Amino acid sequence: MSSLISKKLVDEIAHLANIPLSEAELQNIAQDFEETLGVINNLSEIDTKNIEPAHHTTGLENILREDIVENDRMLSQKDSLSQAKKTHDGYFVVPRILHND
Numbered sequence: 566m567s568s569l570i571s572k573k574l575v576d577e578i579a580h581l582a583n584i585p586l587s588e589a590e591l592q593n594i595a596q597d598f599e600e601t602l603g604v605i606n607n608l609s610e611i612d613t614k615n616i617e618p619a620h621h622t623t624g625l626e627n628i629l630r631e632d633i634v635e636n637d638r639m640l641s642q643k644d645s646l647s648q649a650k651k652t653h654d655g656y657f658v659v660p661r662i663l664h665n666d
Contacts, residue, residue, distance in 0.1 A: 569599065570599050572588075572592055572595050574595070575594045575598070
């Protein structure tokens with residue numbers, strides 16, 4: 566199998582995730598990804614022609630309730646914002662965490 570995961574690709578992903586990695590870590594992670602993809606690729610060799618898809622294996626079902634607005638349990642916008650450190654035009658103001666690098 567040709568190499569699908571290079572150190573360069575791992576470095577790009579680490580940069581996007583803001584995770585600093587050494588050269589040795591880049592190499593190890595690239596090798597580990599390759600090994601994982603190799604194991605997953607082995608699944609393509611299994612004959613699944615007569616196997617029905619399993620959408621759910623536990624037999625559990627969702628328990629749904631009626632979507633009813635309960636006004637007595639709701640906070641007003643004023644009450645919701647009352648403990649906020651900073652607000653603007655009825656919204657919470659929080660520090661920016663994403664930057665355009």
